[in-house]
Amino acid sequence: MTVSEDLPGSTGKRGIKPSGKPTLKTIAQMTGLNVTTISRALNNAPELSQDTRDRVQKIAAEIGYSPDRAALRLKTGRTNVVSLVLEPDEQIYGFGTSIVAGLTEAMRDTAYHLVITPLFRNVSPMEPIRHIVRNRMADGVIFSKAESFDERIRFLLDNNFPFVSHGRSRWPEAHPFVDFDNEAYAYGAVRRLAQKGCKKVSIVLPESALTYTDHLKNGMARAASEAGIAHEFAGDVTLQSPTDAIRNYVIKRSKRPDGPDGWVCASEVSALAVIGGLNEAGRPVGISSHVISKQASPMFAQFKTGAETVPEDFVDAGRQMGRLLMARIGGAEPAGLQHLAQPQFTWQDGQD
Numbered sequence: 001m002t003v004s005e006d007l008p009g010s011t012g013k014r015g016i017k018p019s020g021k022p023t024l025k026t027i028a029q030m031t032g033l034n035v036t037t038i039s040r041a042l043n044n045a046p047e048l049s050q051d052t053r054d055r056v057q058k059i060a061a062e063i064g065y066s067p068d069r070a071a072l073r074l075k076t077g078r079t080n081v082v083s084l085v086l087e088p089d090e091q092i093y094g095f096g097t098s099i100v101a102g103l104t105e106a107m108r109d110t111a112y113h114l115v116i117t118p119l120f121r122n123v124s125p126m127e128p129i130r131h132i133v134r135n136r137m138a139d140g141v142i143f144s145k146a147e148s149f150d151e152r153i154r155f156l157l158d159n160n161f162p163f164v165s166h167g168r169s170r171w172p173e174a175h176p177f178v179d180f181d182n183e184a185y186a187y188g189a190v191r192r193l194a195q196k197g198c199k200k201v202s203i204v205l206p207e208s209a210l211t212y213t214d215h216l217k218n219g220m221a222r223a224a225s226e227a228g229i230a231h232e233f234a235g236d237v238t239l240q241s242p243t244d245a246i247r248n249y250v251i252k253r254s255k256r257p258d259g260p261d262g263w264v265c266a267s268e269v270s271a272l273a274v275i276g277g278l279n280e281a282g283r284p285v286g287i288s289s290h291v292i293s294k295q296a297s298p299m300f301a302q303f304k305t306g307a308e309t310v311p312e313d314f315v316d317a318g319r320q321m322g323r324l325l326m327a328r329i330g331g332a333e334p335a336g337l338q339h340l341a342q343p344q345f346t347w348q349d350g351q352d
Contacts, residue, residue, distance in 0.1 A: 084116055181339075202262070203234060275306070291305070
């Protein structure tokens, strides 16, 4: 039920910029509301009317009010902070930007703020997670590149600390995650390559520890078996390899008599390397070879590669992770907090 409040009009103090750091008391003096109501309005308490919440939040923004995080943590045990752990390469390739866009959208009408926690090279992925939990730097955490038996997930489950992972694990306990159905993607991509006449298909896989590596392999093997065509997994290179290494591998492999004529790509960056290698090896894409890639940004389409694409929406992934994490922080059980995005196949000739 929404509580109606008598909102006084502008007082003499309204519009006067307060001296010193603005506090809840400052906003209370400017609005005529009590400090408790101000606090509830800033936290979007549903029992208050929307007009009251909007008015209080507008004034808080105008005077530059920000909560005292240390005091809040001492009083409530909460920080009103969500931490997103990102690696540098995730930001460079646009993954981080898209995830942040979705997260901020999901958190827009909450009391929570997003903080980026970097995961530097040659640092254990557990290090920032332990730091966040042990020092109570946030009320929840989000991270990517989930492994089959991810140590981060195990630690967070054992400590009952709210989190959402981008990707799944194989731990027996349910945990919150957002993922793309990579098995369905690989299956559909291989079926399409077979339809285009490919006799052998290949893929450059992620690192073996990542859960979605097995998903890609399973989908690819199943579709190739059903279609009666050969398949292989690229050796010596992974998605983490330099693009020149992937390109050179594709050149050498394509020049052999038993080289693949169809390629499934798990990222746009690897797809550009694969396409460059095929063209240099004299196997132009769309003519003597075919490529299907995920597409996460409109930039890939500008290269006119000849590849067919399947969209993967990282902005929506961020939006879903934010939604699930807010629910988990609010006390929802992990078993109901999973989102598996399905690939949408719409091929160039209109055949799905």
